[in-house]
Structures are given as structure tokens and as C-alpha cells.
């Protein structure tokens with residue numbers, strides 16, 4: 001069975017869940033080979049998890065290069081010849097590695113897919129308004145997979161280790177001069193959360209976002225924000241949901257003081273259940289809400305939080 | 314400093330976007346076309362750099378149908394100096410790799426540029442990597458998702474901001490930069506700017522003019538194909554109740570009913 005390369009997504013020795021989603025998806029196409037590009041010993045730390053999730057082979061490419069994303073591209077380029085395809089997480093970095101790899105190797109680029117089969121891939125576009133199927137017309141397509149789209153199935157692979165060289169970068173590269181990782185905090189990640197509570201301009205201030213956070217914490221939820229809330233400085237940009245923010249699809253999405261502009265809906269309308277609280281009964285968010293309360297979020301959200309806490313207690 | 318900015322005309326995100334039934338490409342007839350908002354930020358960034366340097370030139374590069382000239386006008390009225398526009402029926406349906414290759418050729422028609430500035434992600438695709446792909450083809454560094462950018466001497470540095478956090482990048486010019494949504498607030502064209510834009514030079518090219526062979530672009534030669542597409546039925550609105558002091562409790566009841574809490 002032909003091997004399928006999976007670029008391992010990891011930060012500071014920790015695996016990202018999306019890697020296991022990629023390994024699951026890779027099994028539909030062939031034999032998964034995990035490619036770890038990182039500092040000395042990076043692969044050792046991740047090997048067990050990768051094997052448990054289906055990696056038949058683990059390529060360890062160790063490097064201390066400060067070239068930005070160039071080692072990842074170069075390693076995948078050196079391995080792609082015998083592969084049936086390459087799977088990469090559709091993160092900002094992953095999309096960039098994928099694009100650069102595709103132009104170098106003349107491979108079809110299938111971006112941000114939500115499903116992979118032997119016949120092709122599935123896309124969900126315009127914020128879930130359309131579904132489309134696509135295929136590559138070249139050998140070894142490069143595919144980026146939307147985080148959270150694939151349900152992880154753990155089934156162990158052979159996990160054979162192999163060290164590979166990191167070829168020298170071709171062309172001039174950007175140099176990484178510093179990094180400041182995001183402090184995750186105790187709440188779940190937006191794209192991984194099963195429940196999300198989001199606040200909009202209606203929350204009115206950064207201080208009052210504690211109302212959104214309070215409800216979120218009672219539900220074990222992630223906190224999101226509309227672009228208006230981000231632009232007004234109420235909440236940091238990495239929490240923005242929508243067209244130019246994150247696309248999320250949780251079991252439950254609660255929108256507080258969000259009008260439901262088309263660009264916000266583009267990032268959340270595929271959520272399983274949507275609940276909205278807005279004092280304007282004409283707000284378009286109600287068009288996609290399964291349950292809506294026309295009212296003041298500052299009255300409704302704390303009451304809901306109390307009810308949730310009561311039921312848990 | 315000579316700066317190239319990449320500009321794309323897209324379907325307005327405020328309008329309902331559709332795919333055509335026949336070839337699964339964007340149905341441009343049914344939608345309002347505008348300059349992609351992120352490209353206004355790319356143009357703004359170029360203008361800020363030019364103003365800071367005290368001199369320089371900003372050249373808009375655009376690939377797209379004739380009506381994309383509106384997007385070009387907008388960029389010129391903001392203050393860009395000139396434009397190159399590749400418009401040819403044959404590019405319809407080009408995939409990301411073909412687009413990056415064609416843009417690279419198009420950028421090649423601009424002589425002596427120092428910096429290419431693009432938007433980080435178009436609102437009508439999900440590739441979000443074309444600037445990096447172009448950089449790779451040009452053999453220059455890619456500094457992408459920049460929310461802050463500065464040029465000092467021949468060095469460009471950016472603060473890259475993504476879900477993974479902040480990465481500080483630096484490189485020597487020439488280079489490609491893509492800007493993020495929080496990079497700047499684009500200016501509104503002034504009346505003077507709008508009038509001046511009418512007289513600014515636009516180099517209108519077809520494929521041959523840009524030195525691109527017909528086999529390198531277009532739906533029929535694309536490296537990937539969309540085989541089918543279908544609109545999803547829109548979500549139906551559910552129940553809506555007015556809060557009478559028990560709104561929070563009502564939601565809790567609903568969530569219990571749905572087995573969500």
C-alpha cells in the first residue's frame with residue numbers, strides 16, 4: 001500500500017490534536033507515514049502517540065534551522081516522490097507549507113477539505129452554504145484538512161522509525177527571530193470545543209465580557225467573539241469567529257449580543273444547535289437560531305449560568 | 314522603494330455567494346463584485362511604507378475579468394501609482410497553483426520591485442497561501458500574516474500573528490509580505506484621489522502580453538477539479554421567545570430537552 005505523508009503538527013514537544021485527525025484521514029488513502037520536523041529529540045517524544053493513532057512509519061527530520069517553514073517544505077519535497085499524497089493541517093502555517101510544496105512539485109493543491117476518500121475530497125464553502133467534491137489531476141496531491149472536521153479513530157500502526165536529512169533550503173528564506181506562543185489558558189480551544197459562548201458588540205465593554213466568560217465556564221465552553229467585539233477591543237483577535245476569524249462547528253453555540261451579520265454566520269452556522277440572546281427581535285441571528293430569547297443578555301446569561309450550575313450541583 | 318500590491322476582485326461577502334451549476338466556479342453574475350477588503354489593507358500598507366520612505370512607487374497587480382478594473386480603480390484612488398491588469402477568458406477556473414504561477418509572471422512584468430504586498434487570505438477561497446506560493450516561485454522570502462511591518466534599509470521585519478501565536482520574522486529585500494486583518498485601517502479615497510486615479514496608467518495585458526502560455530492556465534488544465542457541488546438547505550429558524558424575566562431558565566429548559574446539559 002502506498003504511503004501517505006502526514007506532517008505532524010506540534011508545538012514545544014506537544015502534539016496537536018489535528019495530527020491524529022490527519023492520521024485517521026490518511027488511512028483512507030494508504031499507509032500513514034508521520035513526518036516530524038523539529039529540534040533534536042522532537043520525534044522521540046511524539047512517537048508513541050503517533051504509533052497509537054495509526055502511523056506505520058515515523059520520519060524524524062531534526063533541525064535547528066531558523067528558516068521559516070522552509071525545513072518542513074524541503075523535507076516533504078524530498079519524500080513526496082513515492083507517496084500517494086500529503087496531508088497537512090489547514091492552519092495558517094500548514095496552508096503555507098502545502099502551497100509552497102504544491103508549486104515546487106507540480107502537485108494539485110486541495111485546500112481546507114472536510115473529508116477525504118479514495119475518490120477525492122469534500123469541501124464546505126462559503127461558511128457551509130455549499131458542499132463540493134473535488135479531486136486532483138496530478139500525482140501525490142497536497143491536501144490541507146480543516147481542524148476538527150475528522151473524527152479521530154485510534155488504531156495502532158507499525159510505528160517504524162527512520163531518520164531523514166533536512167535538505168538545505170532553496171532560495172532565500174525569512175528568518176524567525178522570536179516567538180510568543182499563545183497562552184491557551186484553561187478553556188478549551190475554539191476549534192476543538194463542543195460548546196462555545198460568543199459575545200458581540202452588545203456586550204459593550206471588555207470588563208463586561210466576564211458575563212460571557214462566566215456562562216462559558218459553567219458549561220465548560222470556549223469563548224468566542226464577533227469582529228465588532230474584537231475591533232472594539234473587548235476581546236483578543238484570536239477568539240474571533242466568522243469569515244475572517246475561526247470557522248467553528250460545535251454541538252452548541254450560544255451567541256450573546258451578536259446581530260448575526262452574514263460574515264459572522266459564515267463561521268458558525270454549521271453548529272449543531274444555535275442559541276441566541278439579542279434585545280432586537282429583528283436581529284438576523286434569529287434566522288439561524290434553534291432557540292432565541294429576545295431580551296437583555298445581562299439578565300438572561302447570568303440566569304442561565306445559575307440554572308446550569310444548579311443542575312450540575 | 315518600488316512596491317507591488319496584489320489586488321483581487323471578489324464577490325461581496327454581504328451578498329449571497331453561489332457556484333455555477335455548469336462548471337462549479339464562482340457565479341459572478343449573481344453577486345456584487347468589490348475589491349477584497351484585505352487587499353485594501355495591502356494597498357494601505359504599501360502607501361504607508363511609501364509615505365514613510367518619502368518616495369517610492371506603488372504598482373497594483375491584478376488578475377481577473379474586465380470588471381476587476383473597479384478594484385484596480387479603488388486601489389489607484391487610494392493612492393497607488395499605476396497598475397498591471399491581466400484579463401483573459403482563458404484564465405477562468407484556474408486553480409491555486411496555476412494562479413500563483415500566472416501572478417509570478419505578471420509580477421515579472423514590473424521592473425525592479427523591492428517588495429510585494431498581498432492580503433493574507435482572500436474572502437472567496439480557502440487556500441490562504443497564494444502569497445507564499447508566489448514567493449517560492451520568485452525565489453524570495455515570504456513573510457506572511459503580518460499585523461505589523463517595517464522596512465529599514467534593505468531589511469523587512471514583520472510581526473506574524475496567527476492561531477499559533479506571534480512569530481517575529483525578518484528577511485532581506487526583495488521579499489513578499491502578506492498582511493492580516495489587524496494590520497491597519499485602509500483610508501477612504503479622497504475626491505482628489507478619485508479624480509487623479511482616472512489619469513493613472515493601467516497596463517492591460519492578455520495572456521500573450523504577460524508571456525503566459527494558454528496551457529498553463531484555465532479550468533481544463535487545472536491541477537485540481539471540482540467534480541460536483543450543491544447548496545446546503547438553509548437552516549430553519551427555530552423558536553423565539555421574548556424574555557419575561559425567565560429567559561435564562563427557558564434556555565436551560567430547552568438545553569435539557571436537547572440533552573445538551
Ligand SMILES: Cc1cc2nc3c(=O)[nH]c(=O)nc-3n(C[C@H](O)[C@H](O)[C@H](O)COP(=O)(O)OP(=O)(O)OC[C@H]3O[C@@H](n4cnc5c(N)ncnc54)[C@H](O)[C@@H]3O)c2cc1C
Nearest residue numbers: 200201202226227228242243244245257258259264279297
Ligand atoms: C470582509 C469582511 C469580513 C468580516 N469578517 C467577520 C468575522 O470574521 N466575524 C464577525 O463577527 N464579523 C465579521 N465581519 C463584520 C460583520 O459584517 C459585522 O460587522 C459584525 O459581525 C458585527 O458584530 P456584532 O454582531 O457583535 O455587532 P452589531 O452588528 O453591532 O450587533 C450588536 C448586537 O447586540 C445587540 N445588543 C446590544 N445590547 C444588547 C444587550 N444588552 N442584550 C442583548 N443584545 C444586545 C444588538 O441588538 C445588536 O443586534 C466582516 C465584515 C467584512 C466586510
